[in-house]
Amino acid sequence: MEIPYTVDPRPDTGLFNAKMGIWLFLASEVMLFGALFTTYILLRVGATEWPHHELDIPLATLNTAVLISSSITMVMAWASLMMKKFNRYKLYMGLTFLAGVAFLVIKGFEYGHHFATGELPEKTTFLAIYFTMTGLHGLHVIGGMIVNGYFWGPGSKMWKTEPERFTNRIEVAGLYWHFVDLVWIFLFPVLYLL
Amino acid sequence: MDSAHSEDIQKHVRKYVVVFVALLALTLVTVAVSYLDLSKTGAIVVALIIATVKGSLVATYFMHLISEKRMIYMSLILTAVFFAVLMGLPLFHHADPIIYK
Numbered sequence: 001m002e003i004p005y006t007v008d009p010r011p012d013t014g015l016f017n018a019k020m021g022i023w024l025f026l027a028s029e030v031m032l033f034g035a036l037f038t039t040y041i042l043l044r045v046g047a048t049e050w051p052h053h054e055l056d057i058p059l060a061t062l063n064t065a066v067l068i069s070s071s072i073t074m075v076m077a078w079a080s081l082m083m084k085k086f087n088r089y090k091l092y093m094g095l096t097f098l099a100g101v102a103f104l105v106i107k108g109f110e111y112g113h114h115f116a117t118g119e120l121p122e123k124t125t126f127l128a129i130y131f132t133m134t135g136l137h138g139l140h141v142i143g144g145m146i147v148n149g150y151f152w153g154p155g156s157k158m159w160k161t162e163p164e165r166f167t168n169r170i171e172v173a174g175l176y177w178h179f180v181d182l183v184w185i186f187l188f189p190v191l192y193l194l
Numbered sequence: 195m196d197s198a199h200s201e202d203i204q205k206h207v208r209k210y211v212v213v214f215v216a217l218l219a220l221t222l223v224t225v226a227v228s229y230l231d232l233s234k235t236g237a238i239v240v241a242l243i244i245a246t247v248k249g250s251l252v253a254t255y256f257m258h259l260i261s262e263k264r265m266i267y268m269s270l271i272l273t274a275v276f277f278a279v280l281m282g283l284p285l286f287h288h289a290d291p292i293i294y295k
Contacts (some may be wrong), residue, residue, distance in 0.1 A: 014263040023266050027273040034280045042284050057225060064221050072214040075256045079210070082203045178256045185248045188221075189241040193228035 007164045022172045026179050033183050036133050040190065043125050051126050053193075056110060060192045063106045064184065070099030071181040074148075074174045081167040086159055089170075093152040096177070100145040107138055130191055137187060140180045147173050213255045220248050 004010075005017040013020050044050055077092035114120070114127075121131040151166075151173055158166040224244040228237065254260045259270075 009263075013265045015265060020265065023269055027269055030273050030277055031280065034277050038281055038284050041281075053228070057228075061221060061225050065218060068214065068217045068221065071217075071252065071256050072210055075210050076207065079203050079207050083200050175257055178252050181256075182249050182252045185252065186245050189224055189228070189245050193224060194238055194241055 007162075007168060016168055018168060018172045019175075022175050026175065029179060029183075033133075033136075036129070036136065037186070037190070040129050040133070043129055047125055051124075055130075055192050056113070057192055059106060059110060060188060063103055064188050066099050066103050066106065067181050067184050070096045070103070071178050073099065074177045078167065078170045078174050081159075081163070081170055084163075086156075089159075090152065090156070093148060093156075093170075097145060097148050097152055100141055100148065103141055104138065104145075107134065133187055133191065137180070137183055140183070144173070144177045144180055148177065209255055213251050217248055217251060220244055 003017075007016060009015055010017060010020075073092045073095040077089050077096060080086075080088035080092055119127055121128045151170060155169070156166070158169070224241055227240050227244070230237075232240065259266075
């Protein structure tokens with residue numbers, strides 16, 4: 001059976017199905033991360049002491065820039081397909097994937113440093129929520145990279161047979177990726193700067 | 195028709211670049227502000243305002259919320275309501291004086 005409304009908008013929603021689907025998924029993600037932000041607030045308000053500027057701010061600032069850069073390359077990948085420039089798409093999607101790798105490598109350095117100095121989740125309330133939030137976010141980055149890597153590689157064959165459907169797939173993957181960027185935009189000040 | 199469409203996308207691309215530069219600049223601003231000697235409340239308010247502006251830029255332009263279908267706005271309004279409840283409820287609980295007596 002053919003999957004309905006992959007390209008044409010469904011009459012009642014005015015959207016192709018995957019776009020409605022990803023937004024509903026992102027709505028559930030807002031609640032998932034929202035619960036953790038609420039947890040953070042309660043833990044912090046109830047804590048007797050809270051670290052200030054003890055994490056590596058230059059490294060995290062660099063990582064923020066990396067993730068923001070990956071967001072613009074992602075949207076450029078989609079825009080390239082809209083302009084029917086497949087080679088440009090490959091370039092931008094490849095860069096998006098590499099930025100994901102860079103983000104994880106930098107985060108890995110940070111984690112490595114924490115582990116080496118004994119800053120483990122069990123040590124303080126702050127470290128517990130820090131590892132929970134950045135760990136969950138990191139898993140989201142890995143998930144996005146798997147999808148982006150597939151669409152850069154084997155999944156990109158669809159461009160030859162169903163270009164419009166493929167372009168929609170990239171838009172949906174992009175919406176997820178930008179959301180992951182958006183979560184980090186809040187995690188960065190909350191965990192590193194305040 | 196096709197070339198007009200392509201020009202349209204070109205215009206979008208220029209906006210994406212402007213948003214990108216703004217996001218990088220705001221990142222530096224929020225880091226710089228965190229080194230100022232603001233009060234705790236002041237620092238939290240400023241950092242959250244900057245983060246909200248950055249997040250809105252991402253959602254509005256990169257996620258195309260500037261021109262979306264009604265159905266998506268409706269779902270997001272519902273999400274915002276539930277998110278507000280989620281953030282608000284524990285705070286009400288915390289502010290309840292009976293618990294701490």
